[in-house]
Each structure stands twice: as structure tokens, then as C-alpha cells.
Amino acid sequence: MPARSRRRTTALAAAVATATALGATALGTLGASTASAAGVPLSGYELTWGIKQSYRTYVATYAAGTFTPGGGASQAAGNGPFTFVDGRGGYDSTTHAVSLAFEGGLHIESTAHGFEITLSDVRFDSGAAEITADVTKGGTTTQDVPLADVTVTRAMTDMATTLTEEAAGVFGSASYAGAAGDPLSVVQKRSPSPTPSATESETGSPSPSVTPSPSATETKPEPPSPSTTASPSATPSTSVSTSPSTEAPAEGDIVGGTLTWGVKQSFRTYVVDGVAQGGITVSGGVAGHRQRRVHLRRRHRHL
Structure with a gap:
């Protein structure tokens, strides 16, 4: 060839x-x-x-x-x-x-x-x-x-x-x-500068240097880059919350709850510890969690 x-x-x-x-x-x-x-x-x-x-x-x-x-x-x-x-x-x-x-x-x-x-x-x-x-x-x-x-x-x-x-x-x-x-x-060889971490955010650790055939699923970024690099904007955590209504809700209605989602672990690792060297900042009541479940609370009308 x-x-x-x-x-x-x-x-x-x-x-x-x-x-x-x-x-x-x-x-x-x-x-x-x-x-x-x-x-x-x-x-x-x-x-x-x-x-x-x-x-x-x-x-x-x-x-x-x-x-x-x-x-x-x-x-x-x-x-x-x-x-x-x-x-x-x-x-x-x-x-x-x-x-x-x-x-x-x-x-x-x-x-x-x-x-x-x-x-x-x-x-x-x-x-x-x-x-x-x-x-x-x-x-x-x-x-x-x-x-x-x-x-x-x-x-x-x-x-x-x-x-x-x-x-x-x-x-x-x-x-x-x-x-x-x-x-x-x-x-x-030059160590990247520390980047601010999100409150209670979950960050991944860089993977060790390995040479097997790579897999695109859940891989950790390697190698890292300096903190001066540009990064795509990302705020992967999402929160949904509803305030209690002054009126009695219909039976079975959801009146309050939280939604926890990490988007994708490898994406969070890419943003915080990988080539992007960025940060994930939460706001408006949003916080980082390690759980992967959605907790919903139901209020039932008493007869």
C-alpha cells in the first residue's frame, strides 16, 4: 500500500x-x-x-x-x-x-x-x-x-x-x-491550575495511563490541558421544584419534588478534570448530589 x-x-x-x-x-x-x-x-x-x-x-x-x-x-x-x-x-x-x-x-x-x-x-x-x-x-x-x-x-x-x-x-x-x-x-508536564469546584459537585478522577484499545463509553479524559484553555459552557445539573399551592391539590397531584441528573459522568469529567479544565457551577437552589434517583412527594387530600 x-x-x-x-x-x-x-x-x-x-x-x-x-x-x-x-x-x-x-x-x-x-x-x-x-x-x-x-x-x-x-x-x-x-x-x-x-x-x-x-x-x-x-x-x-x-x-x-x-x-x-x-x-x-x-x-x-x-x-x-x-x-x-x-x-x-x-x-x-x-x-x-x-x-x-x-x-x-x-x-x-x-x-x-x-x-x-x-x-x-x-x-x-x-x-x-x-x-x-x-x-x-x-x-x-x-x-x-x-x-x-x-x-x-x-x-x-x-x-x-x-x-x-x-x-x-x-x-x-x-x-x-x-x-x-x-x-x-x-x-x-506543566500541572494545570486548580479550578473552582461546584458546591457538593461530583467530579471524576483522571484515569491512569493505559494503552488498551479505547472505548468511547465512560472513558476518562487523558491527557489534561492547562486551565487557560477555552471551555464549552456547561451546567449539567437540573432542578425542578414546585411550591405548595394555597389550594388543596387534587388527589395524587405532585406538589413538591427534586430532580437529580448528572447528564453523563464522562462529560462531567471532561469539563472539570479533562481537556476543557472548566467548572460546573450550580445556582438557584440547585446542588450536586451523588444519587441518581428522582424523589417525588405526593400530598393526598384527606376526606
Whole structure:
């Protein structure tokens, strides 16, 4: 299957997974790869990826070369993977795609084997299900080179990657095309600011990072986003109350009661603890409850 066609197929599955990760219960239209006017801004993310372990070993040993991170990027000890920082972008609530661009670059050089490569402007796009970067090689810079296809998961950690044909050209080995790359993790490192909680409101806890096949039913949002993100307005609690009438009601009439409804647990979690980082505020006598029943009181006329 041609590489571009394969990416389009992967992108569809990735958008579904990302929608689940962010607590969405309706997938909507899939396929777009960047945040739109319906997007929620994201920031404070880090991307960790080692390209391919055997490639790092080749550069550091056989080629007697070096990896030099810069601009805030770093490499783990022991010739480990690379981390790019300050990821910023957005979540598109229409297409359910996350698009992030990261700070930092990576210079790869071997005098013995005669190559010099610089990666910069590293990007992750869950809608396109790929990692891209600007590549400078032989004095020429090519922008947005697709380096790997990504199997996007619910937690967006330890995601499987497959190196592209373009990556094979960049790193100088035809055998890399279609080969498994190192796992990819995209996580938020900056803790979001606390948000006001509704009186007696019920809030869910973020789910742990897991990688099973996602389910759109009652999933907890993952990952969270900063409190500066825009949020859809939501006041899911509803209360219905009637005051006692001055006239005796007909037998069996409802003269007072309360209605308790949580809309949907995953929606409340999305608003309070998820990507929206919002709050649920009750008013006019409305209060949060843990019960899921409607209590009605009947007053019967005494004969």
C-alpha cells in the first residue's frame, strides 16, 4: 500500500482514539489534522522519541558520531531517547485531532561516515497519526518531513511508531522504511491550575495511563490541558421544584419534588478534570448530589 494511503487509513483510527482520550462521546467528522476555530488551545507538552535504538547505537559507536540536542531538547542518559519541550497547539473539538509543535532541535553528526543532520520544529499530529520535523541535510532544509507513522492510543504514551520512506532517506538506510521505530510518548508536564469546584459537585478522577484499545463509553479524559484553555459552557445539573399551592391539590397531584441528573459522568469529567479544565457551577437552589434517583412527594387530600 502506498505510504500516503496508509497514513490516511491510520489517521482515521487515530482520530477515533484521540476523541476517546479527550472524553468525547461523539466522534463527528474525522480526518482533519490541525486545530480549527472550534479548537481548544493546548500547551506545556513534551514529546519523547528515540527514533530507533539501533540507529542511535550505530551513530554513537560504529560511526563515532554524536547527538547534540539544543533549544531546550535533551537526551536521556546512556544514549537514550530524545525529549522535545514546550509543545503548543490545539485540540479540534470537531475532528477530535490534537496537533502540537515542540521546541528544541537535534544535531546528528559523524565525521567518520560523513553525515550531518539537524532536526527541528518537531510536530505530532494525532489526526494525521504522524511525527514530522524540519530536516536540514547537506546544507538544504526540507520542512515538515514525515518521519514516522504513529499508532495513537488512549493515553498517548508508549505509542508504537513505524519509520517512513522519508525517514529512511534522512537517516541513510533503506531498511528503515516500514521498520518499527522507538515508542513515542506525548505528555503534559506543566500541572494545570486548580479550578473552582461546584458546591457538593461530583467530579471524576483522571484515569491512569493505559494503552488498551479505547472505548468511547465512560472513558476518562487523558491527557489534561492547562486551565487557560477555552471551555464549552456547561451546567449539567437540573432542578425542578414546585411550591405548595394555597389550594388543596387534587388527589395524587405532585406538589413538591427534586430532580437529580448528572447528564453523563464522562462529560462531567471532561469539563472539570479533562481537556476543557472548566467548572460546573450550580445556582438557584440547585446542588450536586451523588444519587441518581428522582424523589417525588405526593400530598393526598384527606376526606
